[in-house]
Amino acid sequence: MRSVASIMHLDLDAFFASVEQRDKPSLRGKPVIVGGVGGRGVVATASYEARKFGVRSAMSTREARARCPHAAFLTGRFHAYRATSEAVMELLRSVSPLVEPLSLDEAFVDLEASSLTSFDVPTLRGWAETLRSRVCEVTGGITASVGVGSSKFIAKVASELDKPDGLTVVAPGSERDLLRPMHVTTIPGVGPATAERLRRAGISTIADLEAISLPEIVRLLGKAHGHGLFRLARAEDSRTIEPERETKSISVEGTYDSDLTDRSLMAGLLTRQAYSVAERLRRSGLSGRTVTIKVRLHDFTTNSRSTTLAAPTDHAQTIAGVARGLLDDLDTSDGVRLLGVGVSGLADWIQEDLFGDIDPESDPEPTPLAEPPAGLVVRYPPGADVVHREWGPGWVWGSGRGVVTVRFETAETGSGPVRSFAIDDPDLRAQQFGTSS
DNA sequence: TCTGGGGTCCTAGGACCC
């Protein structure tokens, strides 16, 4: 904790929804919900108009639809969000070189590295108001909420206090009085599980937390978390702004509209995800040693399996092969709702020539499929009268095993769900995919 | 027919090594 309020936290208000309203004037003033629109989607961001109906982030889209049926439900345009975020981060970096983005819509800024020379509250307020209007200009009208305080924790708490489009500067010396009446869940890192443990110990406010001893809180929450919360409850926080944070892992996962039971389809989907992870590794100039798969069963229990290779790789076939092998270890007979592949233990170098003997013909760059591969039989739900279908990416590895994705519409239901189907036909060759002309 | 996707960090046990 510093003696002056020189750490700022900036949070773009209802960010994804605000970008949509900016780009589509017809949505302004109306409830907008950005998130997954499939049967198992959740809300990423709800505009303030939608929040009035009780719609919240992380709520299932199904529930959001029930609460606010007239809202616009959108899947999200991440390129637009990323571009807008970049403009804001660039503005922040022009004000101080020490900017730590936390996500597309949030960042810490160290004002000690800015041109500010006075940190009294009126000066900070004036300066921050100017910055907030510049954010609005640079984003084409998106507002930000800002908090300024003597630590990351206080700045973050402060930015929440006057949302949306607000500013709070916490005067040094007043931090503990500000925190005491607040609920423990105000502290970043205290989620539902920790809050419940604390509640059972009779602790609900930060004042309650402050009143218990260090050994007691460590007994309740473990060493790292206990020590951390003991300090935060006293507004003690000496964390610095870290502008460059190294990526530790890269992963891709997907939740399917209906549970998967077909093992060869699961293998195909893992393969597709492995290709996507490998591509992202290569684009970042990274490779990794540990391959992990994530498998969420129909009852929501989540299993992971991992293996660590002798050397880091960014090779799609290697990652895919390891991922499929890891799946063999798991019982999926009751159905799988989510599959994922990740690579960690990252290095910024690649072991040369380790896989130089792999035939590129058996490892095609996958592209969208214009036509179903010859010999493919897709089994639609019984009785479905398919009037339209759209082919998604198709993949084959080895001799004819693979997966295709298709969106189909039936006469009864109209626009239908996305489904993936396994292929297991030795006559199919990898080359049959990606020939989109 | 609750419960996304992409991350980070922590814990705990076992293997292994000196």
Added chain:
DNA sequence: TCTGGGGTCCTAGGACCC
């Protein structure tokens, strides 16, 4: 024959964040 003690790496799971 009772059993040391670290340190590091690996694996699995879980909490949490936006």
